[in-house]
Amino acid sequence: MLAWWRRRRENRRLQTLHLTAAHWEAAIADWPVAARYQGEARARLRELSLRLLLRKEFVGIHGLAIDDAMRLRIATMAAVPVLELGLGWYDDWVTVLVYPDAFIPSHDREDEFGIVHTDREPLTGETSAQGPVLLSWADVQDANGEDAYNVVIHEMAHKLDLCGAGGTNGAPPLHPGMDPAAWAAAFTAAWEDLDAREAAGREGPIDPYALQDAGEFFAVVSECFFEAPQRLAVAWPDLYGQLRSFYRQDPLNGS
């Protein structure tokens, strides 16, 4: 479909949407990250959230009833990483499956060596190339800006990563002017620092789950970038700078 045609149709649907600014404000009132966006940026974030809500399908699983406030909350958290990038980065997928709590995926998991795992560890979120985004609603509600945890931003970072070549490998398409070597160097240095801290039993700025692979590392630092930017900027200023260039936002300085 032509982009202008989609936008015109979407604009009409936006105007007839029964969700008001007050509904949106109420849905995200207790998410501290949203308070960072004020004035013009807040208006854009709200509009982007509503457009996202119109473009995606939200499905409750295991009997979970999804209301507008839940949809708005998830859509807003998903809109934050692409506020300065555009919704086009999410064009490859449509469906958000929302589980009441941590869930056991119904499929087997294949690792990087092609070994299929049938162990059933509960997950808080999951996604795949062009596949739906799976989220635990209990975990969506756990994002509080303090522990750098946000399952929606985590899964959206995977989606951005998947826009590049090679699957979720911590290498999303970089913008013109960004240096892939500088990106890789900042990520490698942070990885090695976290790995060394883990080996020494010292706490790092992010969840050590990040050390699973480069894709998880990018997703977990993206959570920290938006939820607890100070922590990331202090520990790994180069990495913070790379993420600031990629997301075209500077959460530490309120933008």
Ligand SMILES: [Zn+2]
């Ligand atoms: Zn992940």
